Amino acid sequence: MEVKMTNQEKIKCEHFGTCSQECSGNIFYRKNESGNAQLFYECGDVVTRFADDWPYAWPVDSELGAHYGHPEGIALTISDARGLGIKEEYE
Numbered sequence: 001m002e003v004k005m006t007n008q009e010k011i012k013c014e015h016f017g018t019c020s021q022e023c024s025g026n027i028f029y030r031k032n033e034s035g036n037a038q039l040f041y042e043c044g045d046v047v048t049r050f051a052d053d054w055p056y057a058w059p060v061d062s063e064l065g066a067h068y069g070h071p072e073g074i075a076l077t078i079s080d081a082r083g084l085g086i087k088e089e090y091e
């Protein structure tokens with residue numbers, strides 16, 4: 001069964017409340033140099049950790065799941081990102 005990220009509107013940027021009022025905490029991806037999906041919040045902050053109620057995901061080149069902290073930011077394969085319902089920037 002495929003899990004969809006249906007509660008994305010509930011997810012808030014870690015800086016929510018202190019960053020831009022326009023930041024809803026929603027996320028998008030931008031293709032990086034390696035051709036993977038680097039995840040960003042709407043305000044431009046990198047996503048470093050999945051919220052507890054997000055589906056499981058496995059960052060590229062990482063031994064830890066996305067629910068653990070990744071200070072350098074989280075990149076998923078494009079396929080994984082789209083499978084979670086994450087859209088590309090400007091899409």
Ligand SMILES: [Zn+2]
Nearest residue numbers: 013019023043
């Ligand atoms: Zn933000």
